[in-house]
Amino acid sequence: MKHRNAIFLAVLLVLFLMLPWFTSNYILGVVIRIFMFAALALAWNIIGGFGGQLAFGNASFFGIGAYAAAIGFSTYSISPWIGMLIGGVLAVILSLIIGYPSFRLRGIYFSLCTFAFSLILEVLARHYISFTGGDMGISVPLLGNAPAQFQFESGVPFYYIGLLMVILYVAVCRWIQVSKFGYYLSALRNDQEAAEALGIPSPRIKMYAFMINAFLTALVGTFYVQYTLFIDPQTAFGMNMSVQILLVAIAGGVGHLWGPVVGAFTLVTLGEITNYYLGASIPGIDLIVYAIFLIIIVKALPNGMVGLFQQANRLFSRG
Amino acid sequence: MNGIAYEKSDSGNRGRDVLLEVRELGIRFGGLKAVDNVSFRINRGEIVGIIGPNGAGKSTTFNMLAGALTPTSGKVVYEGREIQGKSPWEICKMGISRTFQKIKVFGDMTVLENAMVGALLHTSRVPAAREKAMEVLEQLGLHKVSGFKAKNLTLADRKKLELARALCNDPKLLLIDEMMCGLTQAETKDIMDLLIRLNKQGITMIVVEHIMAVIMKLSERLIVLDHGELIAEGTPEEVGRNEKVIKAYLGGHYAAS
Amino acid sequence: MQSIISGILIGGIYGLVSMGLSLIFGVMRIVNFAHGELVMLAMYGTFFGVTLLSMDPFLTIVLTAPLLFLIGVAIQKYFVQSLIGPNDTPQLLLTVGISLLLQNIVLILFTADHRSLFTDYAIVYYNVGGISINKAQLYAFIVALLCSAAMSLFLTRTDMGKALRATVNDLEMAELVGIDTKKIYMIAFGIGAMLAGIGGSALMSYYPANPTVGHQFLVIAFVSVVMAGMGNALGAFISGMIIGVIQQLTATYIAVDMQNVAIFVLFILLLVFRPNGIFSRKAGARI
Numbered sequence: 010m011k012h013r014n015a016i017f018l019a020v021l022l023v024l025f026l027m028l029p030w031f032t033s034n035y036i037l038g039v040v041i042r043i044f045m046f047a048a049l050a051l052a053w054n055i056i057g058g059f060g061g062q063l064a065f066g067n068a069s070f071f072g073i074g075a076y077a078a079a080i081g082f083s084t085y086s087i088s089p090w091i092g093m094l095i096g097g098v099l100a101v102i103l104s105l106i107i108g109y110p111s112f113r114l115r116g117i118y119f120s121l122c123t124f125a126f127s128l129i130l131e132v133l134a135r136h137y138i139s140f141t142g143g144d145m146g147i148s149v150p151l152l153g154n155a156p157a158q159f160q161f162e163s164g165v166p167f168y169y170i171g172l173l174m175v176i177l178y179v180a181v182c183r184w185i186q187v188s189k190f191g192y193y194l195s196a197l198r199n200d201q202e203a204a205e206a207l208g209i210p211s212p213r214i215k216m217y218a219f220m221i222n223a224f225l226t227a228l229v230g231t232f233y234v235q236y237t238l239f240i241d242p243q244t245a246f247g248m249n250m251s252v253q254i255l256l257v258a259i260a261g262g263v264g265h266l267w268g269p270v271v272g273a274f275t276l277v278t279l280g281e282i283t284n285y286y287l288g289a290s291i292p293g294i295d296l297i298v299y300a301i302f303l304i305i306i307v308k309a310l311p312n313g314m315v316g317l318f319q320q321a322n323r324l325f326s327r328g
Numbered sequence: 329m330n331g332i333a334y335e336k337s338d339s340g341n342r343g344r345d346v347l348l349e350v351r352e353l354g355i356r357f358g359g360l361k362a363v364d365n366v367s368f369r370i371n372r373g374e375i376v377g378i379i380g381p382n383g384a385g386k387s388t389t390f391n392m393l394a395g396a397l398t399p400t401s402g403k404v405v406y407e408g409r410e411i412q413g414k415s416p417w418e419i420c421k422m423g424i425s426r427t428f429q430k431i432k433v434f435g436d437m438t439v440l441e442n443a444m445v446g447a448l449l450h451t452s453r454v455p456a457a458r459e460k461a462m463e464v465l466e467q468l469g470l471h472k473v474s475g476f477k478a479k480n481l482t483l484a485d486r487k488k489l490e491l492a493r494a495l496c497n498d499p500k501l502l503l504i505d506e507m508m509c510g511l512t513q514a515e516t517k518d519i520m521d522l523l524i525r526l527n528k529q530g531i532t533m534i535v536v537e538h539i540m541a542v543i544m545k546l547s548e549r550l551i552v553l554d555h556g557e558l559i560a561e562g563t564p565e566e567v568g569r570n571e572k573v574i575k576a577y578l579g580g581h582y583a584a585s
Numbered sequence: 586m587q588s589i590i591s592g593i594l595i596g597g598i599y600g601l602v603s604m605g606l607s608l609i610f611g612v613m614r615i616v617n618f619a620h621g622e623l624v625m626l627a628m629y630g631t632f633f634g635v636t637l638l639s640m641d642p643f644l645t646i647v648l649t650a651p652l653l654f655l656i657g658v659a660i661q662k663y664f665v666q667s668l669i670g671p672n673d674t675p676q677l678l679l680t681v682g683i684s685l686l687l688q689n690i691v692l693i694l695f696t697a698d699h700r701s702l703f704t705d706y707a708i709v710y711y712n713v714g715g716i717s718i719n720k721a722q723l724y725a726f727i728v729a730l731l732c733s734a735a736m737s738l739f740l741t742r743t744d745m746g747k748a749l750r751a752t753v754n755d756l757e758m759a760e761l762v763g764i765d766t767k768k769i770y771m772i773a774f775g776i777g778a779m780l781a782g783i784g785g786s787a788l789m790s791y792y793p794a795n796p797t798v799g800h801q802f803l804v805i806a807f808v809s810v811v812m813a814g815m816g817n818a819l820g821a822f823i824s825g826m827i828i829g830v831i832q833q834l835t836a837t838y839i840a841v842d843m844q845n846v847a848i849f850v851l852f853i854l855l856l857v858f859r860p861n862g863i864f865s866r867k868a869g870a871r872i
Contacts, residue, residue: 063674110857117616117677121807122856128804129849136842189448189457196434196445203432203490206394207497208420208449248800252681259678293689300685307679308667 025172029165037164043277044171045229050258050269051178052225058264060218061198066123067254069130070100070223072245074230079147079240089159093231100227101220108219112212127246134242146241159235167236182266194218260306262313271314345372347501347532353402362388363556375533377547381577385556386536394426394503395419425499427490429506435479439470442478442489446496461496468492484515504535508542520546587716588833594722596829597729598784600822602802603809604733605780611753611816612773618680620806621799622687623778627653627785628794632700642702642790649786650779657778658771692796699793721791728787733822749773753816808852814862
């Protein structure tokens with residue numbers, strides 16, 4: 010890492026560590042949401058960005074992680090920390106099931122296939138009411154401050170856990186990028202046929218990326234349900250979640266290491282600002298802003314916000 | 329076993345070590361037999377060219393050797409093991425590497441990274457792969473552009489890169505698919521000399537090529553296909569005089585030599 | 586038996602909507618994620634046509650059809666055209682964006698309340714041989730059937746229709762022959778949207794509208810299109826009816842809320858085993 014970048018990141022880190030001391034709970038809540046979406050997009054980036062396979066059904070894994078923790082705790086009295094790991098494992102198993110048919114397809118058909126699974130899960134979650142609470146969802150019993158059960162009275166511990174999560178996920182992505190696995194993923198993304206001719210077993214490599222993505226996504230699902238203490242089929246598996254993850258990753262810049270983080274900051278902040286000024290009079294305006302933003306990104310900024318920064322950087326360093 | 333066209337010229341098989349053997353290879357698409365009953369041998373250390381008029385089945389045969397297509401009949405035997413129908417990556421691991429007619433470098437990756445992907449076949453350590461990649465790039469004269477994104481290279485350099493990348497696999501057998509198209513005379517000579525040099529270092533080669541001057545000069549032995557069948561085999565001189573070959577290229581009217 | 590009839594009736598609407606998607610997908614290879622929203626818009630159009638202008642719901646089609654056609658052309662011309670290329674990702678994302686946009690604009694303008702039409706159609710039932718048939722469903726089906734027949738004729742008999750099919754089959758060839766592909770794209774999208782719109786308007790006679798009603802039609806339309814094979818518009822209509830039947834049978838014999846699961850599972854099976862549709866003979870991998 011370049012010297013200048015390292016210092017920049019260190020300063021940022023210190024600022025973030027100190028943030029809870031000098032902001033309101035509201036801002037903290039917003040930043041926690043940013044962390045969650047950054048983590049989700051970072052996980053997605055492994056298969057979607059590095060691997061170039063636009064998976065469109067990540068809500069499947071998010072939902073599994075959320076429900077595993079929620080059901081584990083409310084029905085079986087298992088600590089959500091354990092539930093988180095169980096959710097992760099289940100998500101990996103699920104990724105094998107989803108990946109097997111999906112990876113035989115290319116391009117849009119792959120995306121649609123993964124999407125179909127998330128829709129199935131949504132319906133199943135609605136249907137098996139005794140297990141999942143159906144449409145009414147599951148409300149995790151409030152315990153107040155119970156760290157062993159992944160519950161905290163204030164948002165601050167969640168903030169730090171979220172921050173840690175983002176840092177860890179970035180580290181994982183970075184580690185992948187510089188590893189043999191990362192090179193292979195990149196080669197696959199660029200040209201699958203050529204990659205295969207060079208000895209890269211494409212089905213296996215894609216599957217590994219998908220499995221890692223599934224695991225990491227599920228963990229965020231658990232985080233979410235412990236933070237909001239509620240989950241229902243639509244939030245867990247619905248199209249909105251899949252779209253939002255995709256949106257954050259793309260807005261930030263697909264395939265770039267920091268893309269998801271930048272994307273999360275941009276979109277969530279944009280949404281909050283919109284809601285702050287217009288939310289009262291026009292509910293749902295933030296989603297319209299997201300939609301417009303997406304359209305702008307697709308048409309004008311194929312490399313997302315990171316691409317924008319890079320272009321600006323080039324302009325400035327030349328002039 | 330069909331041996332007519334095969335036995336006509338046995339000049340290539342004087343007790344040398346057979347690296348690859350193709351036996352009655354064939355493939356049909358729907359009702360069409362694109363390649364039918366093709367048999368030949370490749371000895372260790374040779375450069376063998378596959379030629380034939382357009383649509384002769386050269387690329388199809390090539391792709392069957394490389395694992396990109398699965399034959400519907402026949403066998404491909406490499407170092408004594410049957411490899412037909414195996415996946416491209418398995419074949420690569422066994423020591424066969426290939427280039428593509430339509431250049432397939434990894435555009436968004438740098439030249440060095442492209443080569444590293446090839447080098448990572450035999451090592452899991454990225455620094456080691458980087459070292460090896462650099463070596464090969466130097467050998468091919470690409471080290472100066474190692475930091476550039478592959479998509480920004482000239483056509484000739486991209487072709488060299490594809491070659492470099494395949495070489496990083498440390499292949500025993502190299503399959504070259506119409507590498508010379510689109511190159512200038514000088515660039516063509518450059519790559520030809522490169523291939524001859526590599527062959528002398530011990531890499532066996534099968535070259536599919538359209539440009540006659542190149543393939544005649546490059547190959548020790550030629551295999552001629554037409555309409556999916558093997559019609560002649562032998563040294564460039566022998567093949568050049570072969571009536572069937574001349575007829576195939578000139579389509580029925582042939583000039584008596 | 587009742588389920589099968591119900592399935593066919595609603596399947597007609599699915600079929601019409603799917604036909605529209607098939608056209609868009611076949612001609613332009615565009616995954617129109619906003620297709621469901623086009624249905625939704627037409628439903629609202631019909632709703633207001635009836636409540637504000639006292640029109641017969643089926644007559645509103647005279648208004649909504651051209652309107653949706655224009656919307657389709659506009660989407661194609663101003664949003665999609667510049668993104669047509671080898672990579673199908675940007676188009677997908679774009680239509681996702683448009684879908685979100687339309688959903689939420691409608692949400693803001695008209696709230697999330699379900700809107701229903703209380704007309705004679707929705708209430709009357711015919712009894713045919715022990716099977717109860719809803720008047721609205723029947724009329725809607727007839728509309729769908731007529732439209733799809735008209736569409737079929739259009740595609741096979743008219744010059745424009747042939748040009749459309751030519752573009753589906755071989756884009757390069759079509760261009761070489763002198764077909765103005767840009768214009769074709771606009772017309773294809775326009776007609777595709779129009780079909781979705783007619784389906785929506787007909788549907789409004791017995792189905793409530795809300796901003797997110799489009800979702801289910803999107804998936805169903807996709808399944809139909811995949812089932813029929815790319816570019817097979819008539820096949821898409823038939824597939825739509827098949828899906829309608831499957832849906833109703835699942836609802837009756839398994840569980841009402843599971844009615845779509847069978848469709849989704851079918852979708853996955855189709856994608857894996859018959860990506861070229863059940864009407865073609867190929868079983869190759871879709872690239």
